[in-house]
Amino acid sequence: MSHAAPSPARPLFAGLKRLPEFLVIWVPLLLSAGHVVVFTAWTTWISFTPSTLVPVDGWVGWRNYTNVLATRNWKIAFDNLLIFGAGFVILTALVGLLLAIIIDQRIRGENVLRSIFLYPMAVSFVVTGTVWSWLLNPGMGIQKLVNDWGWTSFRFDWLIDRDMAIWTIVIAGIWQSSGFAMALFLAGLRSVEADLIKAAQIDGAGPVRIYTRVILPTLWPIVIAVMVILLQFAIKTFDLVRALTGGGPGLATQLPALVVYDFMFQRGHLGRGSAAAVLMLLTLLGVLLPYGAWKYYQRRRDARA
Amino acid sequence: MRDASLSRALLYAVAFLLAFLYLIPLAVVLLNSLRTAEEIVQTSMIGWPRVWAFQNYTAAWADFCIAQTCSGIRPYMLNSALVTLPATLLSTLLGAVAGYAISLWRFKGDTWIFALVTLGVFLPEQMRLIPWTIVLRDVGLTNTLAGLVMIHTVQGLSFTTLFCRNYYIAIPADLMKAAKIDGAGFFRIFYRIVLPLSPPILIVTVIWQFTGIWNEFLYGVTFTTGTQQPVTAALIALSASVADVPQHGVQSAAVVIAALPTLLVYLFGGRYFVRGLTAGAVK
Amino acid sequence: MSRITRRTLLAATGAAAITPIAHAQAVKPRLTAISQWSAGSDGAAITALGKKFEEKGGTWQHSPVPGFTTEMMNKLRAQIMAGDPPACSQLKGPEITAWSKIAPTLNLDAIVAAAGYEKVVAPDLARLHKPGGKWAALPLQIYSTNMLFLSKRAMDKAKADKIPVTWADFNALAEKMKAGGVTYPIANGGTRPDDGQKFEAALAGISPAAYRAACMNLDEKALKGPEMKAAFAQVRKIADWMDPNTAAQHYSTFLSRFVAGDMGIMIQGGWAQGVLLNAGFKLDDFIIAPGPSDNGKPVFLLNADAFIFWQRKEADLQAGQKLMAELVMDPAIQTMYSQITGSIPVRTDVDLSGPGWSDGQRRTASALKEAVAANQAVLSLAHNMAQENGMTAAMIDVITEYVKNRSITPDQAVTRLAEAVEGAR
Structure with a gap:
């Protein structure tokens, strides 16, 4: 990584000649970073105000936080985020890897298959949620179809099962995002040095062994990239749930993004909604900070080596 | 070699089974787009058309009334294009320059600003809705497509900068050094060296941005008015309220039409997408 | 003066x-x-x-x-x-x-x-x-949110021709339908307002006064009163007669099964009439009646x-x-x-x-008049007429969980509802 830094950090602004360059670098970066900082700070501020329908000044201390934390909605949403986040990220990555390995076998119709696995990425979450709400509905979807074929005791009713409903969102999520994971993994698989595989083959390793011992270990950086991208999907999941389960049955599939929107806009409690948003971001930082620290540590180690 | 051909057959079997599964939702929507609303309500959401209702497509494209405007989703498609294309291009270009600056020109504070920009990837849009409302008011872009372009450009920078920076970091330092010794400046190196190497990653960011902005609903419906609204808003408008028969037939047809641009982008861009990623986007 | x-x-x-x-x-x-x-x-x-x-x-x-x-x-x-x-x-x-x-x-x-x-x-x-x-x-x-829509074919299966007036009549009819081969005596959707409508219809039908005190005035005593428990008990009966497979679907998704007599009774707003007709069904496929009222006089849930x-x-x-x-x-x-x-x-x-008016609309209008006269026209909770959205949503949270979860008892539901009201105040 350090090889990319040709010279030590330079002064930002060296004369008028470099003004265009300065503008082109800093205006977009400051806008982008600025909106993240300002919006987050603003939301944090609102979370301490008595704002309801519109933002207002004032100070209510931790009241919005205690109020949100006391609701069942938040508790359920938080637990669900852990289940959904882990389930969705891990399973999507695994399915994506499987698809990538299949495509990587130089099979015929590769272009067609790749397009088929990738097209769900092009579809909006609302449409995905709606279609899967039909397919997963035991009264008219897959279960009914199998029942009608004669296997009458077949049950696939996760959608109406409080404990399993969150997994229906995982299913729809996998369908939508595994193609992207596949593309990333495929990219990784294809950039493995051919010599490495040759060497393993000469040593007499079978295809499975080559994958587990030679190829997959080189994929780690990609696994991390996939995880990060899937994680942001998981955290932002909103339209999908709204269209697929509506947060139900009961409150069983609430997710933090849903609770934030619900409090802010449906219930007219900007303050509480903002508190929920801040809690959600703190959770996220709890995941990202260790990752950042690990990267930092790695970089330092590499730099020393 | 019996083993090999057997495992080959198994491989194809799995591949086609999976492809079949992935196609089911598309098939359901396509079939519904060819059934009448009455037929769907009177039978089931999933089924084979009894009568092929091709008129759903003409209705969705050109006839369906949304409020007083009976022009189907056609004008809304145009609105979406007017927002999506500039926002995609702007965010991609600016992100490319920013990523180039961060990865190859290291400057003071680059790590921090990059971390903050990347954090933007994770901010839920629900949280940004009211701040954007205030920003739009203050810059005077309430209820304009230009306002939407601005929002999507600024937000999109998070992704494009992240992607491009990760790509450019693999450009050999020697190449940069040689260019600098030749006296090339910031922009010259970008045009002459970096940009020619960029198509793979630019395709990735373009696809990503295009799809994301095209499918966006919340901002589109909040920050535009009437016949200015993007196609996602028109799609929801077709799903009538609690007091009406859902127009699933026309709606499905509209969904298919509205998804065509993004589907085509993936269909034709998919190959380059993987190629672009292969070329180093994920390092 | x-x-x-x-x-x-x-x-x-x-x-x-x-x-x-x-x-x-x-x-x-x-x-x-x-x-x-x-x-x-x-x-x-x-x-x-x-x-x-x-x-x-x-x-x-x-x-x-x-x-x-x-x-x-x-x-x-x-x-x-x-x-x-x-x-x-x-x-x-x-x-x-x-x-x-x-x-x-x-x-x-x-x-x-x-x-x-x-x-x-x-x-x-x-x-x-x-x-x-x-x-x-x-x-x-104006719509009434607690209209009864009776499927003609389900009525035939039950060999019933009397329109239920009280909740006891209603329950008897549902039982008869069940016995007569109607798979699900209650036709329903699975959305939050859907669940809310079942509850408000039950409580207002049992006691409009209790409904007014609990749902409109959020009176603490009324929220824990016996009528609340009775209403939740009635909702449990209704829930048990519903098709559990509806998930979060819109009620209109199941109109065909309702008209065919596979489902018997809809508790819906007056708007369902237009939906049925627009979907190609006929006025004589169903009967519209005011929601059950234990005191015999019409109760009107205003939306x-x-x-x-x-x-x-x-x-x-x-x-x-x-x-x-x-x-x-x-x-x-x-x-x-x-x-x-x-x-x-x-x-x-x-x-x-x-x-230009249908019988259903005429019946609704006269029900409103009578209900106003008897002080039994109350504001719908499920459709955001009784409380501000924040309070409504907190209450519907409890109701929808109750409808979807058989293991919650009416007593628990009453306690939870009172707590939810406190929390959202």
């Missing part, structure tokens, strides 16, 4: 307040409006209203905001925060009072007084549209759509607001509107004997 005096006074001040509007008559009236009515019969009705507005010489600028009500409110909020509220916008129930606090609304007292509108509006309803005692919004149409008017300085918009207000209160316009959407007029003095 003092009330009359006060009203006269208000009317006088109101008249003073809108004098500029009278002057503005010379300009061409223009109206900017926001609603979520974009398509279907809702869209058709508001389009027809717009045509009338244009016939009177106005410029009609309606921006429908598709999606959930929340999206419409996001739009309204954005407009208000930008200092550019629409001249009028769709808003209903206690939210009218809540929103009237964040931006100045028009004082409609004089226009309302001139039209003699207050006399012909149910008092509970009128109150909702008068934040701080001044008319700022006008109701447009009313309304327009709130925001203060604008432009002369043309002010003229447009005046014209719009007059149109909304006009019996002919209300007739036109309700005949398109299947609702009933807000005005209790509209004659529904004409050919």
Whole structure:
């Protein structure tokens, strides 16, 4: 990584000649970073105000936080985020890897298959949620179809099962995002040095062994990239749930993004909604900070080596 | 070699089974787009058309009334294009320059600003809705497509900068050094060296941005008015309220039409997408 | 007596307040409006209203905001925060009072007084549209949320022909249907308002007084009263007769099974009539009746759509607001509107004997009249008429969990509901 830094950090602004360059670098970066900082700070501020329908000044201390934390909605949403986040990220990555390995076998119709696995990425979450709400509905979807074929005791009713409903969102999520994971993994698989595989083959390793011992270990950086991208999907999941389960049955599939929107806009409690948003971001930082620290540590180690 | 051909057959079997599964939702929507609303309500959401209702497509494209405007989703498609294309291009270009600056020109504070920009990837849009409302008011872009372009450009920078920076970091330092010794400046190196190497990653960011902005609903419906609204808003408008028969037939047809641009982008861009990623986007 | 005096006074001040509007008559009236009515019969009705507005010489600028009500409110909020509220916008129930606090609304007292509108509006309803005692919004149409829709074929299977009046009748009919081979005696959707409607129908039918105290006034004692427990027990019965497989689907998804007699009874708003007819079913496929009421007199759960008017300085918009207000209160316009959407007029003095009205609408209108007379017209909780959205959502949370989870007992539900109310206060 350090090889990319040709010279030590330079002064930002060296004369008028470099003004265009300065503008082109800093205006977009400051806008982008600025909106993240300002919006987050603003939301944090609102979370301490008595704002309801519109933002207002004032100070209510931790009241919005205690109020949100006391609701069942938040508790359920938080637990669900852990289940959904882990389930969705891990399973999507695994399915994506499987698809990538299949495509990587130089099979015929590769272009067609790749397009088929990738097209769900092009579809909006609302449409995905709606279609899967039909397919997963035991009264008219897959279960009914199998029942009608004669296997009458077949049950696939996760959608109406409080404990399993969150997994229906995982299913729809996998369908939508595994193609992207596949593309990333495929990219990784294809950039493995051919010599490495040759060497393993000469040593007499079978295809499975080559994958587990030679190829997959080189994929780690990609696994991390996939995880990060899937994680942001998981955290932002909103339209999908709204269209697929509506947060139900009961409150069983609430997710933090849903609770934030619900409090802010449906219930007219900007303050509480903002508190929920801040809690959600703190959770996220709890995941990202260790990752950042690990990267930092790695970089330092590499730099020393 | 019996083993090999057997495992080959198994491989194809799995591949086609999976492809079949992935196609089911598309098939359901396509079939519904060819059934009448009455037929769907009177039978089931999933089924084979009894009568092929091709008129759903003409209705969705050109006839369906949304409020007083009976022009189907056609004008809304145009609105979406007017927002999506500039926002995609702007965010991609600016992100490319920013990523180039961060990865190859290291400057003071680059790590921090990059971390903050990347954090933007994770901010839920629900949280940004009211701040954007205030920003739009203050810059005077309430209820304009230009306002939407601005929002999507600024937000999109998070992704494009992240992607491009990760790509450019693999450009050999020697190449940069040689260019600098030749006296090339910031922009010259970008045009002459970096940009020619960029198509793979630019395709990735373009696809990503295009799809994301095209499918966006919340901002589109909040920050535009009437016949200015993007196609996602028109799609929801077709799903009538609690007091009406859902127009699933026309709606499905509209969904298919509205998804065509993004589907085509993936269909034709998919190959380059993987190629672009292969070329180093994920390092 | 003092009330009359006060009203006269208000009317006088109101008249003073809108004098500029009278002057503005010379300009061409223009109206900017926001609603979520974009398509279907809702869209058709508001389009027809717009045509009338244009016939009177106005410029009609309606921006429908598709999606959930929340999206419409996001739009309204954005407009208000930008200092550019629409001249009028769709808003209903206690939210009218809540929103009237964040931006100045028009004082409609004089226009309302001139039209003699207050006399012909149910008092509970009128109150909702008068934040701080001044008319700022006008109701447009009324639905009852607790109508019974009985499937003719299911009735045949049950060999029943009597329309249930009390909850005991209702339960007996459902049992008969079950015994007669109707798979699910209750037809339902799985959305939150759907679940809420079951509960409000149960409680209001058991005791309108308890409903008023608990759901409208949030009286602590009433919230823990025996009627609440009885209502939850009734909801459990209803839930057990429903198809559990509906998940979050819209009730209209299952209309075919309802008409075929595979499902027996819908507890739905009056709008379901229009939906059934639009879906190609016939009036003699089903029977419409008022919701069960244990005291025999009709209980009416009011759901009313309304327009709130925001203060604008432009002369043309002010003229447009005046014209719009007059149109909304006009019996002919209300007739036109309700005949398109299947609702009933807000005005209790509209004659529904004409050919444009259905039996269901006539029955609903007479039920409203009787219910108002017996003080049994109450505001719907499930459709955001009884409480502000925050409170409503907190209460529906409990109700929907109860409907979807058999292991929650009525006692637990009562406790949870009371807690939810406390938490959302």
